Amino acid sequence: MKLPSLVAILFMAAATQAFVGPIHPSSIETKSTSTELAAMSRRSALSITSGFLLGVHMAPKPSVARGTANPAFEDEVNFEPSQQARGEKIDINNAFVVDYKQLPGMYPSAAGKIASHGPYQSVKDIYNIPGVTANDKAMFKKYQGDLTVLPPGRMFKERINQRQST
Secondary structure, X not given: OHHHHHHHHHHHHHHHHHHOOOOOOOOOOOOOOOOOOOOOOXXXXXXXXXXXXXXXXXXXXXXXXXXXXXXXXXXXXXXXXXXXXXXXXXXXXXXXXXXXXXXXXXXXXXHHHHHHOOOOOOHHHHHHOOOOOHHHHHHHHHOHHHEEOOOOOOOHHHOOOOOOOO
């Protein structure tokens, strides 16, 4: 911990030398005053650069970031199957209403009706939803192979508007 701080302080101290005029004024007087900064010598530049690079490479590497800031919660499963990357099928008990966008024609009408009702025991239960139109039933039949039923999880009540309790 001390080495990076020391390297940073030395780097800043050496870098400020570029903006300081000479300690001993020259014996030759000039009639005009210069506003130019004193140039840094090549030796100083190489010394500062090499010191900085050495300090960067010698500094301890940070550990790989974990999922949470509190180590007590590292092993906690903090997601539902509906939040994981999708496979081939959509779980009608746990899918968010916007998850049906990947099935053209299902969103928003038919998907909203599925998400507003349930839980379901089988995929065929969606045909018995009150208010389902013939067009909705056609969409259900078209995508019946893409739908599955899993037991409702903790996200069941939040599936309509994602993360906002209903």
